[in-house]
Amino acid sequence: MFSQFSKLSLARAAILHDVPIYVQFYITARCNLTCKQCNIIYANSDVRECTLEEIKRIADNFVKLRVAMVLLTGGEPFTRQDLPEIIEAFESRGVHVRMQTNGLATEERIQAVIAAGGRDISISLDSLWPSKQDEINGGFTKSWHEALRSMALFTQHLPQVGSFASLGCVFQRDNLSDIEDVIRFGTEISWFTSLVPIHITSFDHPMNFRTFDQSLRWRPQELPIVNSFIERVRHMRREGYLLYDSDQYLDDIKRFAADTPTTWRGKHGGVCDSPNLYFAVLPNGNFAPCCDHRIGSAIPTYGTDFPDIYRSRAFREEVLTKTKPCSGCMYGSYPEMSIAMRFFATKLERVKLFLTSPPSKRWPMTYEQLVTLAERLRAEPRDRLQLPAHANPPPAVA
Amino acid sequence: MPKKILVESAIHQLAAAGLRRLTALDASGKDSTALRCFLRSLQFEPSGSKFLHVHWSIPSTGSCELDFTDAKFYQRGDTALVAEKQREAGLSFAADSIAQQNQECFDRQLDALLAAAGIALPL
Numbered sequence: 038m039f040s041q042f043s044k045l046s047l048a049r050a051a052i053l054h055d056v057p058i059y060v061q062f063y064i065t066a067r068c069n070l071t072c073k074q075c076n077i078i079y080a081n082s083d084v085r086e087c088t089l090e091e092i093k094r095i096a097d098n099f100v101k102l103r104v105a106m107v108l109l110t111g112g113e114p115f116t117r118q119d120l121p122e123i124i125e126a127f128e129s130r131g132v133h134v135r136m137q138t139n140g141l142a143t144e145e146r147i148q149a150v151i152a153a154g155g156r157d158i159s160i161s162l163d164s165l166w167p168s169k170q171d172e173i174n175g176g177f178t179k180s181w182h183e184a185l186r187s188m189a190l191f192t193q194h195l196p197q198v199g200s201f202a203s204l205g206c207v208f209q210r211d212n213l214s215d216i217e218d219v220i221r222f223g224t225e226i227s228w229f230t231s232l233v234p235i236h237i238t239s240f241d242h243p244m245n246f247r248t249f250d251q252s253l254r255w256r257p258q259e260l261p262i263v264n265s266f267i268e269r270v271r272h273m274r275r276e277g278y279l280l281y282d283s284d285q286y287l288d289d290i291k292r293f294a295a296d297t298p299t300t301w302r303g304k305h306g307g308v309c310d311s312p313n314l315y316f317a318v319l320p321n322g323n324f325a326p327c328c329d330h331r332i333g334s335a336i337p338t339y340g341t342d343f344p345d346i347y348r349s350r351a352f353r354e355e356v357l358t359k360t361k362p363c364s365g366c367m368y369g370s371y372p373e374m375s376i377a378m379r380f381f382a383t384k385l386e387r388v389k390l391f392l393t394s395p396p397s398k399r400w401p402m403t404y405e406q407l408v409t410l411a412e413r414l415r416a417e418p419r420d421r422l423q424l425p426a427h428a429n430p431p432p433a434v435a
Numbered sequence: 436m437p438k439k440i441l442v443e444s445a446i447h448q449l450a451a452a453g454l455r456r457l458t459a460l461d462a463s464g465k466d467s468t469a470l471r472c473f474l475r476s477l478q479f480e481p482s483g484s485k486f487l488h489v490h491w492s493i494p495s496t497g498s499c500e501l502d503f504t505d506a507k508f509y510q511r512g513d514t515a516l517v518a519e520k521q522r523e524a525g526l527s528f529a530a531d532s533i534a535q536q537n538q539e540c541f542d543r544q545l546d547a548l549l550a551a552a553g554i555a556l557p558l
Contacts, residue, residue: 066509071443076443079443079444079447082441082448083444083508083534084533085510085531085533086512086517088513088527089518091512117513119514175437176437240450240475241474243450243454245447249446321534335531
């Protein structure tokens with residue numbers, strides 16, 4: 038799945054921690070859903086979108102920086118008509134592309150992105166209950182069915198060897214009871230599940246991805262249930278279920294939910310690894326340390342001087358003004374990249390997963406098969422965790 | 436019901452204007468507590484697709500309407516036609532003047548909001 042170029046970058050990053058192996062590129066802010074937990078589509082609404090010509094220059098610069106993997110995200114990437122050309126721009130240069138989508142895409146467009154070289158897909162799935170998913174997605178109808186339809190199409194058109202498919206699942210109060218079933222569902226169709234706990238902030242401290250909706254905060258009396266949940270999914274992973282998240286990441290979800298410091302930045306002085314191991318790119322092509330922060334200077338990553346700027350001391354110092362005071366995130370990929378590159382056990386797990394023994398796939402599957410599977414799993418009698426009924430308001434902002 | 440995307444965008448951009456002001460105050464060693472408390476007290480209500488009704492409870496109760504008709508959100512770049520328009524407007528391979536204008540728009544709206552609430556920031 039990874040090109041020789043990407044493998045070499047990953048190997049160097051694993052030893053020296055000085056290669057930006059992972060970039061989140063927010064290719065658009067436009068989206069056809071308004072998910073409860075997502076604020077990035079509003080935060081990035083103010084900038085223009087890059088043109089394809091500029092994106093090709095970004096891809097050139099990524100090669101110079103030895104970027105191994107770019108996540109094409111948004112907004113909804115499929116709202117960009119030129120998504121296949123964008124994928125081709127990176128893949129043809131050896132930069133691995135992961136596509137992130139809510140699944141609202143036609144078969145023709147899915148075939149086009151695969152033909153362009155896309156081999157790595159992540160689709161959002163928060164519940165096996167259609168109405169629950171639709172509610173989380175902002176009150177739209179059929180978003181759950183569309184997601185399953187797209188999953189089926191990817192299993193039909195992606196090659197079984199050399200591809201990777203995962204479910205992105207936001208861990209929040211609304212779907213705590215459903216996530217174990219999502220993991221079971223993913224495992225039965227050979228898709229990994231990756232959890233991201235909900236991120237919330239306040240209006241006087243906007244952080245681009247984080248919602249302002251305080252009603253979504255965990256209540257103190259719910260934290261023991263959060264902890265039980267984490268132990269249960271950890272146990273599932275040890276039993277062979279396809280949960281992508283590392284032990285350290287799972288432990289940090291507990292800490293994050295309780296508003297206590299996480300540990301994954303511990304081997305780097307309590308600061309994340311942006312821009313050394315990862316960074317983000319805004320829709321207009323400007324550099325950002327991550328999805329939550331912007332720096333004061335506008336630094337276009339398509340600029341011919343970007344590789345030199347990236348290596349400069351002044352640039353590093355400006356990024357540090359954002360990363361050092363940051364309380365830290367749990368967005369999945371940033372923590373997992375740091376953990377995989379800095380903690381030996383996880384590093385070995387990732388090598389095994391992607392390079393030496395990836396799991397076999399039971400593909401292709403039809404939409405009808407996926408719906409039937411979801412119906413069966415959610416109807417099976419099981420001891421599902423539930424939040425207690427209560428009337429308490431969410432905790433005050435720290 | 437789905438959120439109103441333009442309204443939510445305006446709310447975030449107003450928060451971003453607030454953060455710029457807070458950062459400037461903190462950087463110059465001035466007290467930002469009043470502004471921070473005021474921002475935390477804000478509540479929003481859509482008022483048409485390009486207006487926002489803002490309510491606050493600190494330092495005293497009040498409200499006003501903000502106008503973001505000058506804001507340009509979600510400027511596309513994904514087709515030959517829109518790419519050509521960007522080139523003609525001098526946006527391609529150049530500083531993002533759309534973002535700059537949006538920033539100025541919401542900085543003005545923040546000023547209007549602070550004036551309506553009677554908040555004088557330290558100079």
